[in-house]
Amino acid sequence: MPVNAALKTYLETRRSIPAFQMSEPGPSRPEIEEMLRLASRVPDHGKLAPWRFIVYAGAERERISQELAKVAMANKPDxxxxxxxxxxxxxxxAPVVIAVISRAAPHVKIPEWEQVLSAGAVCLNLLMAANALGYAANWLSEWFAFDESVHPLLGVAAGERVAGFIHIGTPKMHPGERPRPDLADIVTFAGE
Structure with missing residues (x-):
């Protein structure tokens, strides 16, 4: 089978850029929509689409951030x-933040765990889609992903969970490589 050299190089060098090291310009709405189309092409047993997206851009990011800060300071006054x-x-x-929302739920044929994994695959695909369009991206969860009291503020419905917040923008710098696990520490060949 022929090797796709560009894809192989991308996978060998892919890095997340910290959100605080991103700046404008961010992706346009058509670019965001293209990223979301690409991100949606993941394994999805039963074609359930057990995930959805919430896009935070423009002034709405500032408004929600201020509300989150009030909650954080009330929870930790010191x-x-x-x-x-x-x-x-x-x-x-970052100029744009996209929440990947897991809608995993009990199903007669599709294990909930597979639905959760599908949402994780969407997060990774969204990172790669942002990179493919020339943007930096970072997958974060943050405290408010797990605090159901702020889920209405974020647009997360009851029973949904945040798989991740994908921050997207233009990198201010390019990070160096970071340590990666040695394959000998993480790989077992069955029967050997």
Whole structure:
């Protein structure tokens, strides 16, 4: 089978860029829609589409960040100034943030675990789609992914879970390589 050299090189060098190291320009709406079309092409047993997207862009990122900061400060009143600044910028570090929402639920034929894994595959595909269109991307979860009291603010419905927040923008810098696991530590060949 012929090797797709460009894809192989991409997979060998793929890196996430921290959200705080992103800036404008971010993707346009047509680019976002293309990313979401690409991200949706994942294994999906039963064709359930057990996930959906919420796109945070423009002034809405600032509004939600301010509301999240109020909740964070109420939950932790002794927060230092540096963390307060972080809380105020949760969704404004990158020009666009896309939440991948898992809608995994019991099903007569499709295990819930497979549905959850499908949402994870969507997150990775969204990272790769952003990269394919020339943008940096970072998959984060953050505290508010797990705090159901703020889910209505984020647009997350009851029974849904956040698989990740994908931050997308233009990189301010290019990171170096990071340590990767040695295959000998993570691979078992059955029968050997």
């Amino acid at each position: 927060m230092d100034d540096e963390m307060i600044a972080v809380e105020h910028s949760r969704l404004t570090r």
